Amino acid sequence: MDWIFLAELAINGALTGLLYSLFAIGLVLIYKASSVPNLAQGGLTMLGAYVVLALSRDAGMPLGLAIPLAVVIMFGLGFGIERVALRRLAGRPIIMILMMTLGLDIFLRGTTLAIWGGTSRSIELGVSYEPLFMGDILISRIHLVGATVAIVLLAAFMVFFRTRIGIKLRAIADDYMASWSVGISVERGVGLSWALASVVAVAAGIIWGEIQGVDQGLSLLLLKGLTVAILGGLDSILGAVVAGIILGIVENVGADFLDPLVGGGSRELIVAAVLILTVMIRPHGLFGRHDIERV
Amino acid sequence: MFYRLSGVRHADYVSDSRIYKVPTDRNLAVFFLIIGLAAPFIIPSLYLNSYMLPWLIWTAAALGLNLVTGWAGQLHLGYAAVMAVGAYSAIHAARFGVPWEFALIIGGLASSVIGSLFAFAALRVKGLYLAITTLAMQFVMDWVLSHSPTISGGSHASLQSPTLTLLGQEITSDRAYYYVAFGWCVLVTIFMLNLKRTGLGRALVAVREKDYAAAILGVNSFYYKILAFATSSFIAGISGAILVATFFFLAAPEQFSVNVSIQVLAMVIVGGLSSIIGSYFGVALILLVPGVVNTVVASVSQWLGMQVNVETLAHIPNAVYGALIVVVLLIEPLGLGKLYGNVRDYLMVWPFDQLRK
Numbered sequence: 001m002d003w004i005f006l007a008e009l010a011i012n013g014a015l016t017g018l019l020y021s022l023f024a025i026g027l028v029l030i031y032k033a034s035s036v037p038n039l040a041q042g043g044l045t046m047l048g049a050y051v052v053l054a055l056s057r058d059a060g061m062p063l064g065l066a067i068p069l070a071v072v073i074m075f076g077l078g079f080g081i082e083r084v085a086l087r088r089l090a091g092r093p094i095i096m097i098l099m100m101t102l103g104l105d106i107f108l109r110g111t112t113l114a115i116w117g118g119t120s121r122s123i124e125l126g127v128s129y130e131p132l133f134m135g136d137i138l139i140s141r142i143h144l145v146g147a148t149v150a151i152v153l154l155a156a157f158m159v160f161f162r163t164r165i166g167i168k169l170r171a172i173a174d175d176y177m178a179s180w181s182v183g184i185s186v187e188r189g190v191g192l193s194w195a196l197a198s199v200v201a202v203a204a205g206i207i208w209g210e211i212q213g214v215d216q217g218l219s220l221l222l223l224k225g226l227t228v229a230i231l232g233g234l235d236s237i238l239g240a241v242v243a244g245i246i247l248g249i250v251e252n253v254g255a256d257f258l259d260p261l262v263g264g265g266s267r268e269l270i271v272a273a274v275l276i277l278t279v280m281i282r283p284h285g286l287f288g289r290h291d292i293e294r295v
Numbered sequence: 296m297f298y299r300l301s302g303v304r305h306a307d308y309v310s311d312s313r314i315y316k317v318p319t320d321r322n323l324a325v326f327f328l329i330i331g332l333a334a335p336f337i338i339p340s341l342y343l344n345s346y347m348l349p350w351l352i353w354t355a356a357a358l359g360l361n362l363v364t365g366w367a368g369q370l371h372l373g374y375a376a377v378m379a380v381g382a383y384s385a386i387h388a389a390r391f392g393v394p395w396e397f398a399l400i401i402g403g404l405a406s407s408v409i410g411s412l413f414a415f416a417a418l419r420v421k422g423l424y425l426a427i428t429t430l431a432m433q434f435v436m437d438w439v440l441s442h443s444p445t446i447s448g449g450s451h452a453s454l455q456s457p458t459l460t461l462l463g464q465e466i467t468s469d470r471a472y473y474y475v476a477f478g479w480c481v482l483v484t485i486f487m488l489n490l491k492r493t494g495l496g497r498a499l500v501a502v503r504e505k506d507y508a509a510a511i512l513g514v515n516s517f518y519y520k521i522l523a524f525a526t527s528s529f530i531a532g533i534s535g536a537i538l539v540a541t542f543f544f545l546a547a548p549e550q551f552s553v554n555v556s557i558q559v560l561a562m563v564i565v566g567g568l569s570s571i572i573g574s575y576f577g578v579a580l581i582l583l584v585p586g587v588v589n590t591v592v593a594s595v596s597q598w599l600g601m602q603v604n605v606e607t608l609a610h611i612p613n614a615v616y617g618a619l620i621v622v623v624l625l626i627e628p629l630g631l632g633k634l635y636g637n638v639r640d641y642l643m644v645w646p647f648d649q650l651r652k
Contacts, residue, residue: 037423088625089624089625089628092628094370094426095426095564096624096628098370098426099561099564099620099624100620100621100624102560102561102620103561103617103618103619103621103624104617105617106613106620107614107616107620107621108617109613109617110610110614110615110616111614111617113610113613114606114607114610114614117604117607118609223430223431223434226427227431230427262442265438268438269434269435271434272432272435272438273431273435275427275428276428276431276432279424279427279428279431280420280428283419283420
């Protein structure tokens with residue numbers, strides 16, 4: 001086995017993995033605040049990318065204006081979704097909440113495609129497609145940019161959770177009832193977590209849209225994002241980043257070994273296997289909190 | 296009014312253990328059974344085969360999922376994969392020369408075996424984690440199907456279903472296909488109606504409410520969880536096989552993809568957990584309404600002289616389908632079955648409940 005090739009696979013895998021983390025941070029934010037598994041994150045990501053496209057291509061804005069505007073729009077949308085759809089289901093069994101987010105996902109995907117059409121388009125961020133050489137190792141520039149964005153977001157959220165609003169969100173995550181009784185507006189906190197997750201979805205949508213084109217495929221990131229979120233522990237943002245790197249490396253290196261054996265396409269299999277093994281062996285993930293259930 | 300009752304009051308145990316505690320309910324059921332039997336002679340064959348037939352088969356499948364999700368309370372996002380196992384096993388068996396009656400049962404048993412694997416996830420985790428594990432298992436099954444040419448006839452290939460022959464009769468006419476679907480749906484419905492008055496049904500409900508508490512009461516939750524998965528998988532397998540044999544005529548991996556799993560779960564939840572009549576409503580809503588809305592949009596836009604993009608038209612059904620799930624959950628999280636129940640309960644005591652107010 002060629003060590004340089006292996007290192008290249010691992011590094012590029014880690015970078016791709018950080019992009020999965022970018023997606024997974026949105027899931028974690030919402031789960032942290034409200035224990036809702038947001039299966040609509042794929043639809044949100046797709047919508048985020050399409051909104052950026054609509055503003056920059058169809059309305060002719062420069063990207064520097066289109067992206068902040070898209071962030072503002074999606075921030076409002078996230079608030080709206082929580083207010084309209086999720087708040088009424090608070091306290092209901094998990095299956096109804098799951099179905100609600102699945103329904104939202106289908107609705108967002110269907111509406112987005114009905115409005116803007118399904119042909120794949122590119123955002124054209126202006127990042128060159130020339131690979132970057134580090135010694136003998138080839139690295140994709142856009143992956144590097146995306147990984148940087150993921151790390152910056154991680155740092156930003158680390159700081160955010162130390163601010164006053166962030167501490168409120170942590171309190172809500174810790175105990176709904178107790179936060180209520182000390183006067184924290186739980187509804188607003190949960191709404192804020194949805195809004196922030198929608199903003200993260202814009203970031204993930206832009207980066208992934210640049211890599212694979214803006215189309216329906218963006219919503220297929222859900223399985224990988226879920227795997228990362230669960231491997232890291234559903235309520236840990238640091239976990240999401242670490243798990244992203246792990247999954248990326250395992251996927252990239254493993255696929256290189258397995259693909260010749262099974263005739264290609266083993267990536268999804270590896271991701272699904274990691275997900276099943278995580279849940280079977282350590283359901284609360286690497287950094288997640290272990291909840292004890294009482295009768 | 297219709298019910299000519301004011302409330303249900305039992306005087307003995309026999310009346311308490313009846314399937315239909317209210318005579319009107321029974322009469323309604325008989326009425327719809329007769330309509331169902333007469334449908335091929337009333338409904339034009341186009342509607343019969345493109346609406347009624349899939350509706351009945353999907354209802355049977357949804358009832359199977361309802362058994363495991365509604366009664367036993369185990370989330371299952373890999374139901375389509377289990378249906379695929381049944382469909383492929385049955386068709387391979389039939390192509391091999393096994394009579395269809397046995398091929399269907401082989402399909403059901405094969406599904407039971409694979410479906411019980413999903414139960415092992417249920418023994419370890421529950422709720423959200425179970426849903427996600429079964430989702431991952433669905434992806435694994437999809438992958439196995441599309442990557443093993445011996446099962447699916449190769450990637451992007453399809454498997455031709457041999458002519459369905461039951462009890463020595465070749466089934467080739469539209470009416471015959473319909474009766475096969477109808478018969479299967481009625482069979483599953485009768486099974487599910489009886490489930491709630493058997494020990495099995497009660498044990499499943501106990502496991503759903505709290506498996507630890509059920510264990511303390513002496514209900515072996517380990518055994519009943521596996522039994523629930525195996526039984527529902529058996530129904531799924533035969534439904535899948537009948538779906539391919541009478542509706543698709545070809546088996547392809549995309550017919551049983553993850554979207555289909557989500558769709559069946561949506562049918563069950565929109566219809567209402569552990570509601571039989573709700574499953575009928577839920578399947579009708581999820582399966583038929585998006586197509587109807589699309590036709591309406593197309594014809595209205597034509598009537599108004601507006602040009603609607605072809606791509607837009609292609610994606611409207613999906614948007615409607617998602618919106619239906621969201622709206623039904625917002626109006627009544629317990630689904631259409633509960634809405635029906637509300638109306639029924641209101642009418643049951645109708646003129647007399649006004650007196651109290």
